[in-house]
Amino acid sequence: xxxxxxxxxxxxxxxxxxxxxxxxxxxxxxxxxxxxxxxxxxxxxxxxxxxxxxxxxxxxxxxxxxxxxxxxxxxxxxxxxxxxxxxxxxxxxxxxxxxxxxxxxxxxxxxxxxxxxxxxxxxxxxxxxxxxxxxxxxxxxxxxxxxxxxxxxxxxxxxxxxxxxxxxxxxxxxxxxxxxxxxxxxxxxxxxxxxxxxxxxxxxxxxxxxxxxxxxx
Amino acid sequence: xxxxxxxxxxxxxxxxxxxxxxxxxxxxxxxxxxxxxxxxxxxxxxxxxxxxxxxxxxxxxxxxxxxxxxxxxxxxxxxxxxxxxxxxxxxxxxxxxxxxxxxxxxxxxxxxxxxxxxxxxxxxxxxxxxxxxxxxxxxxxxxxxxxxxxxxxxxxxxxxxxxxxxxxxxxxxxxxxxxxxxxxxxxxxxxxxxxxxxxxxxxxxxxxxxxxxxxxxxxxxxxxxxxxxxxxxxxxxxxxxxxxxxxxxxxxxxxxxxxxxxxxxxxxxxxxxxxxxxxxxxxxxxxxxxxxxxxxxxxxxxxxxxxxxxxxxxxxxxxxxxxxxxxxxx
Numbered sequence: 144x145x146x147x148x149x150x151x152x153x154x155x156x157x158x159x160x161x162x163x164x165x166x167x168x169x170x171x172x173x174x175x176x177x178x179x180x181x182x183x184x185x186x187x188x189x190x191x192x193x194x195x196x197x198x199x200x201x202x203x204x205x206x207x208x209x210x211x212x213x214x215x216x217x218x219x220x221x222x223x224x225x226x227x228x229x230x231x232x233x234x235x236x237x238x239x240x241x242x243x244x245x246x247x248x249x250x251x252x253x254x255x256x257x258x259x260x261x262x263x264x265x266x267x268x269x270x271x272x273x274x275x276x277x278x279x280x281x282x283x284x285x286x287x288x289x290x291x292x293x294x295x296x297x298x299x300x301x302x303x304x305x306x307x308x309x310x311x312x313x314x315x316x317x318x319x320x321x322x323x324x325x326x327x328x329x330x331x332x333x334x335x336x337x338x339x340x341x342x343x344x345x346x347x348x349x350x351x352x353x354x355x356x357x358x359x360x
Numbered sequence: 361x362x363x364x365x366x367x368x369x370x371x372x373x374x375x376x377x378x379x380x381x382x383x384x385x386x387x388x389x390x391x392x393x394x395x396x397x398x399x400x401x402x403x404x405x406x407x408x409x410x411x412x413x414x415x416x417x418x419x420x421x422x423x424x425x426x427x428x429x430x431x432x433x434x435x436x437x438x439x440x441x442x443x444x445x446x447x448x449x450x451x452x453x454x455x456x457x458x459x460x461x462x463x464x465x466x467x468x469x470x471x472x473x474x475x476x477x478x479x480x481x482x483x484x485x486x487x488x489x490x491x492x493x494x495x496x497x498x499x500x501x502x503x504x505x506x507x508x509x510x511x512x513x514x515x516x517x518x519x520x521x522x523x524x525x526x527x528x529x530x531x532x533x534x535x536x537x538x539x540x541x542x543x544x545x546x547x548x549x550x551x552x553x554x555x556x557x558x559x560x561x562x563x564x565x566x567x568x569x570x571x572x573x574x575x576x577x578x579x580x581x582x583x584x585x586x587x588x589x590x591x592x593x594x595x596x597x598x599x600x601x602x603x604x605x606x607x608x609x610x611x612x613x614x615x616x617x618x619x620x621x622x623x624x625x626x627x628x629x630x631x632x633x634x635x636x637x638x639x640x641x642x643x644x645x646x647x648x649x650x651x652x653x654x655x656x657x658x659x660x661x662x663x664x665x666x667x668x669x670x671x672x673x674x675x676x677x678x679x680x681x682x683x684x685x686x687x688x689x690x
Contacts, residue, residue, distance in 0.1 A: 171559055179438045179578040184558045188369065188436075216475075221413075221439035222468035225475055263471055320467045323506075325581055 146243040152207030160194035174335035177322040182335035189219035208235035233259025246294040270318035273336035279308035298348040309341035368557040392448035407453030418686035425684025428521035440468030446476035458486035458530035464509025490537040494544040497574025512544030522680035545605040546666040550575035554658035595634035612647040616666040621656035
C-alpha cells in the first residue's frame with residue numbers, strides 16, 4: 144500500500160501557493176470576462192499571505208491546510224474567502240492527527256472538504272462555479288478506487304475529472320455569483336472559481352504523486 | 361493607468377489611513393484594520409452596521425456617523441469584506457440592544473455576513489439583517505430576491521440609521537430599513553468602464569459613443585447597449601423601467617441621482633432636469649431630491665437614478681438629522 148507522508152504539509156502547501164500566485168493574472172483575466180476581474184488578485188493575495196505565514200515552519204498536512212483556511216477566511220473576503228476557506232478547513236479536519244495518508248484517506252479528505260463547503264453555499268453542480276470542478280474530480284477519484292485502481296491511478300482520475308469539470312463551465316449558464324445576472328451571456332466563458340479549483344486540485348495531485356514515487360524509489 | 365496610488369495592492373489600506381486622518385471626528389479605528397466605527401458618542405441604541413467592497417466611495421464608510429451607521433466592514437475593491445471584519449463591526453456597534461446589518465445583495469457579502477452572524481451568536485450578539493435589492497435592471501419584479509443592491513442602499517442606511525438613533529427596537533429598525541428598501545427602485549447607466557488598480561486594465565468595455573442601460577455597480581451587464589444619446593433621452597430611458605417597477609403615480613417620492621465616479625456633478629443635475637419633467641408628467645410628486653456622488657464605481661462614467669416611494673413614516677426618518685462624510689443635515 145502507498146502512503147503520502149503527511150508530516151510535510153508545508154511543502155505541499157507551498158506548491159499550492161505557487162500555482163495560484165503564478166496564475167494571478169490569468170485568473171483575473173478569466174474572471175474579467177463575466178465577473179469583476181478580481182479573482183486572481185484576491186486568491187493570490189490570500190495564498191501569498193498564507194505562504195508568508197508558514198515560512199520556516201514545519202507543519203503537518205492538516206495544520207498547513209488549516210492555516211490556509213483561516214488565512215483565506217480572514218484575509219480575502221469576497222465569495223472565495225468563505226468558499227475555499229470552508230473547503231480547506233474540511234480537508235484539514237479530515238486528516239487531523241494523521242502522519243501518513245493512504246488512497247482512501249485522501250479521498251475522504253476531499254469528500255469532507257466538499258461537505259464543509261456545501262454547508263455555507265447553496266450552489267450545486269451545473270451552476271457554473273468551483274463545484275463543477277470539485278465534484279467530478281472527487282467522483283473520478285472515488286470511481287477509480289472502487290474499480291480497484293491504485294493511488295497514482297486515482298490521482299490521475301482526479302486530474303481528469305477536474306479538467307473535464309472545469310471545461311464544462313465553458314458552456315454552462317451561470318446560476319450563482321455575479322455572473323448569474325448575465326444569464327445566457329455567461330455562456331462561452333470559463334468560470335474563474337472552477338479554473339482556480341482545477342489548478343489547485345491538479346497541483347495537489349501532481350505533488351502527491353511525486354511524493355509517492357519518491358517514497359517508492 | 362492615471363491613478364493617485366502608492367502600491368496597487370494596498371490601495372484600500374492606504375485609503376483608510378487617509379480617511380482616518382482626514383475625519384477624526386467621524387471615523388475611528390478599531391482592533392480590526394478593515395473595520396471603522398463612528399468616532400462620536402452614541403448612547404444606548406440598536407447598532408447599525410454596513411459593509412461591502414471598496415471602490416464605491418463615499419459608500420460604505422461615508423455613511424458611518426450620527427443618525428446613520430455605527431460601524432462599517434471594508435472589503436477589497438469590489439469584493440466583500442471578510443466574515444472576521446463583519447464580526448468585529450457587530451462587536452463595536454453592539455450596545456446590548458442588538459445590531460441591524462444593512463447591506464446589498466451580492467453573493468460574497470451574503471456568505472460573509474452569514475458566517476459572521478453565526479460567530480456573533482456565540483458571543484450573544486443579536487444580529488438581524490436587511491438586504492438591499494433595488495436595482496430593477498438586475499432581475500424582474502417577480503424575482504426581486506435576485507436583484508442587486510445599488511444606490512437604494514443609501515436610503516436604507518438613512519431610514520434604518522434614523523430609526524435606531526431615535527431609540528427604536530431592533531425589530532422596528534429592521535422593519536423600517538426593509539420598508540425603505542422595498543420602496544426603492546433604481547437603475548444605472550454606464551458610459552465607460554473602470555479599472556481596479558491591482559488589475560491595471562479596464563474591467564469590461566463600453567465602446568466610445570455607446571452607453572449601457574441597467575449597468576451594475578461593478579460593471580455587471582445591463583439591459584442593453586445603445587448609442588450614446590442626449591441627456592434628456594438618457595433620463596427617459598432610465599425613468600421608464602423605474603416608473604414601471606412600482607405604482608409611483610400620485611405618490612410623493614425621494615429622488616437620488618448618484619454619479620458613478622467620473623461624471624461631472626453638473627451633468628447629473630443636467631440629467632435630473634428631464635427626470636423631473638418625466639416625474640411631473642407621470643403624476644409623481646417630488647418631495648426631496650439629492651444629487652451628487654453618493655454611491656460610485658471607481659472612475660466609471662455614468663449615473664444611477666433611485667426613486668423611493670414615501671409615506672409620513674419614511675418622510676420623518678428621511679428628514680431626521682444626520683452627520684457623516686456623505687450626508688450631513690440638521
